[in-house]
Amino acid sequence: MRGIRKWGPGLLLVSPSLVALGLFVYFFIGWNAKVSLTESRGYVIDDRFVGLQQYKRLFADETFHNDVRNLAIFTVVFICGSLLFGLALALLMDKGVRGENALRSIYLFPMAISFIATGIVWRWLLNSDTGAGTTGLNDVLGLAGIHSDWHNAQSKWAVAAIALPAGWALSGYVMALFLAGLRGVPEELREAARVDGASETKVYWHVVRPLLLPVLMSALVILAHISLKTFDLIWAIAPLDPRTETPALLMYREAFRGGFYGRGAAIATILFFGISLLAVPYIWYTMRKERGR
Amino acid sequence: MAEINRRQLLAIGAGVSALAVLPSCSPSQSEQKPDEKKVEVFSWWSGPGEQEGLDALTANFKKNNPGVEFVNAAVAGGSGTQARSVLAARLQGNQPPDSYQLHAGLEAADDIKANRLEDITYLYEANGWKSKFPSGLIEKLSIGGKIYAVPVNIHRSNLMWFVPGKLQEWGITPAKTWAEVLTQATALAAKGVKALSVGAPWTQLHLLENVLLGELGTAKYNGLWDGKTDWKGADVVKALDTFKSLLAVSVVGTDDWQPTLDKVLGGQAAYHVMGDWAAGYLQGAKALKYKTGYDVTASPGTAGVYNFLADSFTLPKGAPHKVYAEAWLKECASVEGQDLFNPLKGSVPARLDADKSKYKDYLASALQDWQNQSTVVVGSLVHGVVANNAFKSEIEKAYGIFVQDKDSAKFAAAVSKAYTDTSK
Numbered sequence: 217m218r219g220i221r222k223w224g225p226g227l228l229l230v231s232p233s234l235v236a237l238g239l240f241v242y243f244f245i246g247w248n249a250k251v252s253l254t255e256s257r258g259y260v261i262d263d264r265f266v267g268l269q270q271y272k273r274l275f276a277d278e279t280f281h282n283d284v285r286n287l288a289i290f291t292v293v294f295i296c297g298s299l300l301f302g303l304a305l306a307l308l309m310d311k312g313v314r315g316e317n318a319l320r321s322i323y324l325f326p327m328a329i330s331f332i333a334t335g336i337v338w339r340w341l342l343n344s345d346t347g348a349g350t351t352g353l354n355d356v357l358g359l360a361g362i363h364s365d366w367h368n369a370q371s372k373w374a375v376a377a378i379a380l381p382a383g384w385a386l387s388g389y390v391m392a393l394f395l396a397g398l399r400g401v402p403e404e405l406r407e408a409a410r411v412d413g414a415s416e417t418k419v420y421w422h423v424v425r426p427l428l429l430p431v432l433m434s435a436l437v438i439l440a441h442i443s444l445k446t447f448d449l450i451w452a453i454a455p456l457d458p459r460t461e462t463p464a465l466l467m468y469r470e471a472f473r474g475g476f477y478g479r480g481a482a483i484a485t486i487l488f489f490g491i492s493l494l495a496v497p498y499i500w501y502t503m504r505k506e507r508g509r
Numbered sequence: 510m511a512e513i514n515r516r517q518l519l520a521i522g523a524g525v526s527a528l529a530v531l532p533s534c535s536p537s538q539s540e541q542k543p544d545e546k547k548v549e550v551f552s553w554w555s556g557p558g559e560q561e562g563l564d565a566l567t568a569n570f571k572k573n574n575p576g577v578e579f580v581n582a583a584v585a586g587g588s589g590t591q592a593r594s595v596l597a598a599r600l601q602g603n604q605p606p607d608s609y610q611l612h613a614g615l616e617a618a619d620d621i622k623a624n625r626l627e628d629i630t631y632l633y634e635a636n637g638w639k640s641k642f643p644s645g646l647i648e649k650l651s652i653g654g655k656i657y658a659v660p661v662n663i664h665r666s667n668l669m670w671f672v673p674g675k676l677q678e679w680g681i682t683p684a685k686t687w688a689e690v691l692t693q694a695t696a697l698a699a700k701g702v703k704a705l706s707v708g709a710p711w712t713q714l715h716l717l718e719n720v721l722l723g724e725l726g727t728a729k730y731n732g733l734w735d736g737k738t739d740w741k742g743a744d745v746v747k748a749l750d751t752f753k754s755l756l757a758v759s760v761v762g763t764d765d766w767q768p769t770l771d772k773v774l775g776g777q778a779a780y781h782v783m784g785d786w787a788a789g790y791l792q793g794a795k796a797l798k799y800k801t802g803y804d805v806t807a808s809p810g811t812a813g814v815y816n817f818l819a820d821s822f823t824l825p826k827g828a829p830h831k832v833y834a835e836a837w838l839k840e841c842a843s844v845e846g847q848d849l850f851n852p853l854k855g856s857v858p859a860r861l862d863a864d865k866s867k868y869k870d871y872l873a874s875a876l877q878d879w880q881n882q883s884t885v886v887v888g889s890l891v892h893g894v895v896a897n898n899a900f901k902s903e904i905e906k907a908y909g910i911f912v913q914d915k916d917s918a919k920f921a922a923a924v925s926k927a928y929t930d931t932s933k
Contacts, residue, residue, distance in 0.1 A: 257899065258619040258622055258623055258898075258899070278910050279906050279909055279910060282909070282910070282913070339763075343763075343764075344762075344763075345762060345772075454709070454763055455709070456709070456710050456711065456905065457709065457710055457763065458710070458908075458909030458910070458912060458913060459913075461909070469902065469905075469906070470902070472593070472594055472597070473898065473901075473902045473905075474898055474899050474901070474902025474903065474906075475619055475898050475899050475902075476899065476902070
């Protein structure tokens with residue numbers, strides 16, 4: 217009885233959100249997994265259990281291979297791009313510039329724009345038309361007499377071009393993360409290293425870098441899960457285009473255009489496990505670290 | 510005091526949790542409200558032209574049905590992609606509108622299979638509509654011998670657009686066959702011009718269906734969608750090879766059809782194969798004159814064939830206001846209604862007895878073709894007439910692989926397999 221008095225009120229207070237979360241998140245994750253084990257098609261719910269058939273077929277599906285390949289390229293370009301760019305910005309900011317507050321906001325702004333709007337602007341910027349139709353980046357490249365068409369529909373690397381706007385949108389955020397990390401490095405440590413005769417590069421490499429590792433980890437996990445989920449940006453730039461399609465788009469196509477709900481659910485489950493694979497170890501690691509404190 | 514506050518908090522907490530659980534238990538039965546004078550019509554007509562057309566149609570509906578409230582449940586988005594998702598959710602939740610828009614044809618197959626649509630053959634019989642529409646259209650509208658939709662307008666897919674002045678300048682006349690296009694392409698290449706302009710994947714599929722139609726003829730083309738023509742047959746594979754050669758002599762972009770058509774206007778390419786909604790764009794946004802500024806002909810090999818697509822309205826099962834939904838369908842099928850709607854939307858009326866004087870320029874010639882008894886009517890793939898959603902989506906998927914590996918035989922085999930799998 218005394219126990220309930222102690223934790224009961226707290227539990228009751230959080231219960232609305234627990235119930236909502238349980239119902240709208242975890243219940244539906246389970247439901248989706250269940251659908252992925254059936255042959256459900258169209259509006260007719262088919263409860264016949266077919267085991268892992270959907271997954272087997274998916275792993276043999278050439279379109280799925282193509283989309284996973286695209287996702288891999290997208291992820292690498294997007295994560296490397298925004299990490300490098302974000303880190304560079306943060307290091308420059310850390311050195312102290314005038315009007316740092318204003319600059320920080322400017323770099324963060326792209327994240328405030330929805331991916332749909334970003335996509336529409338970048339579709340125009342990345343247009344690979346020639347002659348009178350030349351627009352966007354090719355206008356600028358044209359000044360140097362170059363014409364880029366690696367991002368057009370014929371290119372195998374078109375999906376890398378779509379990672380550009382994603383990186384553009386998120387690098388400001390990565391900068392903010394790193395900047396917070398850099399500011400968290402105590403000045404005394406740097407001073408001590410300098411007194412011991414370390415050059416500025418060595419200070420960054422031996423003192424600042426190890427302390428930035430946790431920040432790098434969180435940035436990596438955040439970017440990776442955004443990358444796996446990205447749907448709206450790609451849809452806005454090139455809908456239903458095999459050159460730029462990722463599993464997230466394939467899921468939408470299968471489920472909502474073709475009515476293959478079972479297949480769509482299987483893709484969703486695979487994406488879910490992909491994200492968990494990244495997020496769970498990270499959460500476990502941080503929780504252990506916090507408990508250890 | 511503090512004690513009471515805590516109790517109150519607990520009560521609020523418990524109350525809110527109960528509320529969160531409640532809605533999930535409430536019954537989700539659609540309600541019939543025959544006494545309410547109201548009709549809710551669901552469509553994706555909200556763009557320029559379509560919005561005005563729908564407004565004219567509703568104004569006439571209100572005049573004929575005084576006192577009935579018209580609720581316009583339009584969801585924006587071209588060719589109804591967004592609208593279909595919203596509608597699917599409403600149908601699954603047993604909250605159907607009184608009538609909803611569909612592309613005429615097999616796009617309705619899933620809804621019928623799920624028992625969502627009323628068979629409205631009785632409306633056709635009571636109003637004598639069967640003789641008012643071309644028999645080819647009635648045939649394409651029927652699924653399992655029953656009719657589930659009322660067509661409002663007819664669009665034509667197999668058209669090839671060009672600028673007459675430019676063709677003259679390059680010394681060519683509109684091609685009659687795809688082989689001729691390929692011959693012209695060589696001559697055009699010397700002048701730095703491509704033969705065709707194609708854009709986003711769906712415009713490529715739009716071209717593909719018309720190449721198949723032109724190369725195979727109507728009988729074999731129809732057979733592609735009902736299993737009578739073997740996709741793996743030598744003639745189909747040959748037509749696919751022709752399509753491949755055509756892509757090789759095209760400007761391939763990633764845009765929707767408007768910028769793709771602009772390349773023809775700009776002289777980068779000679780032709781663009783697109784449906785007749787292009788006429789509205791050329792005449793409206795581009796302010797070009799028919800026959801001088803732009804011209805159009807049936808896509809190669811399809812003279813005398815009308816590859817159609819149509820917007821239609823349906824009667825869902827459990828429509829809350831069935832009487833007025835029927836009144837709305839009658840409005841859609843009426844000569845008056847169709848003649849109000851179509852000149853604004855830029856399409857021709859489905860009815861054979863429509864008033865010809867209301868249609869100008871391109872539409873006048875289109876209507877003449879449509880009402881011509883010898884015109885053969887076939888249905889479009891990309892626009893949902895001849896394939897159900899599942900088959901169409903599988904074709905789109907196979908096409909994605911086809912454009913990358915350019916293997917005609919493999920594509921044909923994949924589509925053939927998809928037909929078997931999805932027609933079950």
